Amino acid sequence: MADTPDGVRKGGSYLAYLLRLWRKNGISSYWLASLESVDTHSRIGFSGLEALFEYIRQKTVEQESVADVPARMEMEEKAGQNNSDP
Numbered sequence: 001m002a003d004t005p006d007g008v009r010k011g012g013s014y015l016a017y018l019l020r021l022w023r024k025n026g027i028s029s030y031w032l033a034s035l036e037s038v039d040t041h042s043r044i045g046f047s048g049l050e051a052l053f054e055y056i057r058q059k060t061v062e063q064e065s066v067a068d069v070p071a072r073m074e075m076e077e078k079a080g081q082n083n084s085d086p
Contacts, residue, residue, distance in 0.1 A: 015059060 016038035021031050033046040035055070046052040 013063065015063060 017035040018038065020034045020036075022033075023031060031049050033049065033052040034043055035046075035052070036043040044055070046055065
């Protein structure tokens with residue numbers, strides 16, 4: 001497993017989960033899943049792969065919007081500086 005670059009975890013650009021997949025009684029036609037957060041050890045279960053994928057999509061979108069805040073603030077700051085010039 002590759003190490004993450006320095007500072008990535010602090011910057012809000014890193015999610016780590018332990019993924020478990022299984023079939024109930026080993027013969028079910030669908031998969032069950034759980035994710036356990038590496039940081040908090042909280043666990044969430046899913047009744048199918050689509051629910052799991054939707055959760056991951058949601059979490060990555062949340063992370064993208066959090067990671068974009070500093071960039072947006074920097075852009076707004078630069079725009080404000082340009083507007084204050086005579």
